[in-house]
Amino acid sequence: MKGLPLNKNYLGRLAIVLHAHLPYVRKNEKNSLEEDWLFQAILECYIPLLKVLELSKEDDPYNTKLTLSLSPTLISLLQSEEIQKKYPSWINTRIDLLNDLPSKESVASEFLLRNIKESYRYWEACSGNLIERFRKLNISGNLDILTCAATHGYLPILRENPSTVVGQIKTAIRHHKNSFGIIPLGIWLPECAYYEGLDKILFDCGIRYAVLDGHGILNSSPRPRYGVYAPICSTNGIAFFGRDSESTLPVWSSKEGFPGHPVYREFHKDLGWELPPSKLKNRGIPSTRPLGLKFHRITNSQGSLDKKEFYVEQEAIKKTEEHADSYLLSRAKQLKTLSLSSSFDPLLIAPFDAELFGHWWYEGPIFIENILKKSSKYLIKLTNLKEILIQKPNLQICDPSPSSWGQGGYHNYWLNDKNAWIVPEITKAGSVFAELVNKNFSDDYLRLLKQAARELLLSESSDWSFILRAGTTTELAKERIYRHLYRFWKLVDMIKKSSKLDLEFIDNIEQEDKIFPNIEIKDWQKYNN
Secondary structure (H helix, E strand, C coil): CCCCCCCCCCCCEEECCCCCCCCCCCCCCCCCHHHHHHHHHHHHHHHHHHHHHHHHHHCCCCCEEEEECCCCHHHHHHHHHHHHHHHHHHHHHHHHHHCCCCHHHHHHHHHHHHHHHHHHHHHHHHCCHHHHHHHHHHHHEEEEEEEEEEECCCHHHHHHHHHHHHHHHHHHHHHHHHCCCCCHHHHEEEHHHHHHHHHHHHHHHHHCEEEEHHHHCCCCCCCCCHHHCCEEEEECCEEEECHHHHHHHHHHHCCCCCCHCCCCCCCCCHHHHCCCHHHHHCCCCCCCCEEEEEEEECCCCCCHHHHHCCCCCCHHCCCCCCCCHHHHHHHHHHHHCCCCCCCCCCEEEEEEHHHCCCCCCCCCCHHHHHHHHHHHHCCCCCCCCCHHHHCCCCCCCCCCECCCCCCCCCCCCCCCCEEEEEEEEHHHHHHHHHHCCCCCCCCCHHHHHHHHHHHHHHCCCHHHHHHHHHHCCCCHHHHHHHHHHHHHHHHHHHHHHHCCCCCCHHHHHHHHCCCCCCCHEEEHCCCCC
């Protein structure tokens, strides 16, 4: 087997893969935590990354390459007119709070106020239509936009009912096509989670490539000749790219990674925790919570939040540039070593949560900007996954190993004593729905079946399992699961009993859970894997 075509102008290739996802925000719940999560991500992550990519494309269109997965729930939120109408008020509330700070804090937060205003000007310039900006970068080839499972369902725990896995994937593909005008060939498997036989389902649905964690590739059968440094192809026709831990650790590591440097902005010290509740309520914020208003630096990672020093933007920017150089130098050395030992063009896959860049690590978009700007200097060719496969490399046939990129490397983070109770609940619902959609019902009940499919998908989101395992906002996660399953079973009961329809109930939940307007019941009909 030959590896990727050797390019003598470069030491090798680097593909940065970002996964952007947030859970669905209920329409009728103003100031919800999910809404805050979304707006902070728009402000700190999605807009800064778009700006970086667009500016870099103007300077160097050929080396501005990135792979980005946008989950269908996130796409739905970014397309939502209700969300677009709410965002200006959310921004103005934060600007108002910063303008109302005492003089010392006001001076320290000037950088934040300026950046918020610049970000909002970008929002206004594109009328809040960020999806269109992503679409243009996808068309130009600078971005390879992947889809994801419809509601980020953790696919290995849905495998008992293959039709539920198919429903997640086909719903996602249809939504992606309606949003971007093209059928996606690549997918980000939620949590990079893989199980035996999933590749056949992916292939049958039209998917052709995906990303796995490193051990999912290294434990393949047979063991890949080039390890994670070249994609493999499964016997069922899916190309898999493996995460290179050396390329992710400098950014990802909570203890030794770049984001923990003392000059960077402190994530946990937020003005929202320090203002009196009355001041928040006067501005429509119902409770003490993080507001995304942070203007202190990490200072000492072991120190108390009360002892954090004020953030100095220029120091942080300078350090980000140094870290980008350090990262690229390490990748260049790594690629040179790989090139010396093999007659192929090595490929490094570096996947991350997109929200790490800007939200968790405030300086992250500047880091990406410097990677795009400086990679050629280090003889590193930036690429994306589609570009690699377009070159038709001769891939080794290997079957990947069950795996995920979660703690422990397999499925235990989403299947443990804190969240295992979810599995029989959604499995039972999935089994009943799979039987239901294969029966004949009049068109009157198609509306109910479609809404039941939406509620089932929303109950399957891996976000809830993750929150329960992590121990954060657990009551919110439980409430969301119970709420969607309650709605699902009430709809099923109406369908099965052909009883009088509760039209008010149906109208209300259609308005609140109005995701996936083009959902198709046939996606859940019998699938023989």
